[in-house]
Amino acid sequence: MAPNDSAETNGEATGTVVGRRKKARYIVPFAVAGVAAATIGLVPALAASGDPELPDITAQELIEKIAASDQEQLSGTLKISTDLGIPSLGGIASSFAPDAGGGDASAAPESKLMELASGTHTLRVAADGPDKQRLSILGEGSEYSLVHNGDDVWGYDSESNEVYHAKAEGAERPGGKHKAPEGVPATPKELADKALAAAGDTTSVTVDGTAQVAGRDAYQLLIKPKQSGSTIGSIRVAVDSATGVPLKFTLATSSGGKAAVDAGFTKVDFSKPDASSFSFTPPKGAKVTEADELKAAAGKDGAARKAPKDLGALEDFKGLDVIGEGWNAVAEIDAPGGAGLPAQGSGDMPAQAQQFLDALGDKVTGDFGSGTVFKTRLVNALLTDDGKVYVGAVTQDTLVKAADAAE
Missing domain, CATH: 3.30.310 (TATA-Binding Protein)
Structure with missing residues (x-):
């Protein structure tokens, strides 16, 4: 079992790997639920079973292992459970979706992400480098898929047989870097990067034993505030011992009880996914909505609606x-x-x-x-x-x- 080595994130210990805690974007006044949903991008979950014997590693070395991981190919199944203690969003959540102004856009990512703010969900993911990713939210007899392949981003809701299409960020620029839209659920590595970016000299980071996640040996990285007064009690990240890829995380609240967010792989494969995973053609008879059409419709209503952005900057708000x-x-x-x-x-x-x-x-x-x-x-x-x-x-x-x- 790895020792409980500690590395206080004071800048010297972690270099550029862990920075000061980023400011966060919040929606107000009564979209606090939307804020809570966005915090899914901050958090992780605890490995459940097994205590494999692994070589000793310090917290600093484990953080560097995460940062150095260059694993860009994977596929697997994720389970995400969220208990933020908020009432059911009901019709209020839909009022923040792009189709609230009358446009039909049930396949738009923004319409689906709020569902992850509560309850338990099963997701399938696949990635093959920065230009190819697929994420599917599995429902009872239905499936929502978000596919990024080169210049295109497709969303498909099998229940409504509706399709959303957008150009990936940078697709119009020659040699531009293709990216899926912000706000799209991330891989465990991206979630862990956000959690580590929140650490500073007010944070304790330690290696807290080992675990087995999705059949793979992992170290457990424990991140805890040194200050009192935060609602966050701890963040635990299970890190694959071979690849450095975060496999599972848990965010525990300072008030105790069930984890606020528990997200991790139940099955994972680091081999190259089949190319067919990233191909998409709108099914026959499906209604296809272009992202530009939604923007135009929102503009006519006088209230352009934006996707929840990355928890990165409050600078857009007046008087912040x-x-x-x-x-x-x-x-x-x-x-x-x-x-x-x-x-x-x-x-x-x-x-x-x-x-x-x-x-x-x-x-x-x-x-x-x-x-x-x-x-x-x-x-x-x-x-x-x-x-x-x-x-x-x-x-x-x-x-x-x-x-x-x-x-």
Whole structure:
């Protein structure tokens, strides 16, 4: 069993592999559920069985092994379980999808990603370098597939027999780098990269034994905040001992109980997938919608809808500021329109949205004034009555203290 070697991520220990915690993009005020769904890109899950004997390795060496992994070919099956403690999104989730303005786009990726914000899902994945990836979400008697092959990205919903088509990013540029759209569920390696990027000198990183995942021997990397006040208790990453590819992760909340997100391979193969995995032709009779058509339709409605972007930058938000550091960082932004929530019963908010807010919200007061905290197990947001928003993966008390400090 590997020793419990520790490497505090102070910059010197990890070099460029682990950077300061990235700021996060959040949707407000009542799309806290969308934020929680996006945090799937941050997290991982615990290996379940087996304690193989492996050579000793330090945390630093294991992090470097992940960073050095050049495995670009794989296929397998993933299981993802998410328990963020949010009510069912119901019709509210669909209002954020591209077809909310009347366009028919059930096969668009944005329409499907919100489903991963709760419950347990089985996914099949395949990859062959940066230009070929396939991801399928398996349902009961149906399947949603997202295929990236060179210049093209296809989404297909077998239940509705609808197809979404877009040009991959950079496809129009000669020699451009092809990429699938941001917000598309990532491989375990990409998820682990995000988790490691969140580490800084406020973080403890250790090797915490070994495990067996999908029939492969793995080391377990344990990432924990040193600070109190975060909703994140720990992140555990099972790393394939041979390839350095993260196989499974778990995000545990500081409040305990079931893991907030558990995502990992149940079957994995690192050989080259068959080329047919990345070929797609719209089935006969399927309705095909081009991404440009959706953008045009959204523009006519006066409300362009965007896919959830990578948890990378809040710079787009007006008046953004960050209070605190590390795991206790809280983003302060101006609420859209510069006002707080409509008064209950005012008629300014749909009844369903008001019901959703009431299920999540707690009234709070402090030096900042008064407001409402909307809670999930992972991400909390405070909307003050004077139109400020404070968001972070922190507890309610930490959120209120941040708002008080900003006054």
